[in-house]
Amino acid sequence: MRFPPDYPYSPPSLRFQTKVWHPNVYENGDLCISILHPPIDDPQSGELPCERWNPTQNVRTILLSVVSLLNEPNTSSPANVDASVMYRKWKESKGKDKEYENIIKKQVALSKVDAEKDGVVVPLTLEDYVVKAKPPENNLELTDFYDDDYDMDNDEDDLEDDSSNEQYDDDSGNGDES
Template sequence: MSTSATSNSSLLLRRQLLELTKKPVEGFSAGLVDDTNILEWEVIIMGPPDTLYEGGILKTRLTFPPEFPLMPPKMKFITPMWHPNIYPDGTLCISILHDPGEDQYGYEDAGERWLPVHTVESILVSVISLLSSERPNLDSPANVDAAKEVRENWEGYKKKVRRLVRRSAEEAWD
């Protein structure tokens, strides 16, 4: 990876961070984990109103590759989550964060996957949308146990999510 490509991604990320700082988008705040590393962001997502996540303060990490924006960042929830589209380790699984090109499994069109025009804001809007959806997408679950619970015990699933959300809000104030 050339230094100019890395400095281009740094420049682009600094511009996006500045934009989010000047004009915050409702529902989340973003900052650097460490001021010396533009490739590692901490993003706090406020649980969207009228959803199972309402009142939650969900911590995530966005890790950008040096090839950004040609390749997508990885996003991982630090806050424990229970969702079919979030791996048990917290890694988020949504189309917009999948490498560009055709999906080898045929679940997604290339247009649903990462495109260099995506920004941190468009990623976070997708995450808010995922958390706001009435029922999680169960087509290709990242967390099979959560997907199984959604299918077989919706009330139990909702109770578990609400418990985690409550804990996230309490821990944010500790």
């Protein structure tokens, strides 16, 4: 992901470093996704202005959109027409047409080899993807964040003490005494 000098007013770009056979990924690895398109009105694109980049987007929202697009390609506006046609054929056949699936499996296998070279562990199961909370290192009880040891039982006493401060002398000199 590369960020332009005027980010967040202009969108970053995203390019895959490894080969990705996907309807919305160009041959050079650039990703075609509405959220990363500049916020201009382009009736030819078929995108609504609200689908394009805006400065409230951040890395998290970009990555969530990318994951969503990888899982559900936009075949109506493909960056890779061949992959789009193959994907639609695979989906319409309910997975019986294996051409698209075989390409994806080969790419996944190659990416695992690349990941291992880089010392990256690729999760293989849903359980591997889920981040498990680590138990606290010490045995201290977790307490309420807002618990500041303020004694709530004495609040009424404190209010009664403060009520005496409400009585004051009227030094305004307007002669009204109540």
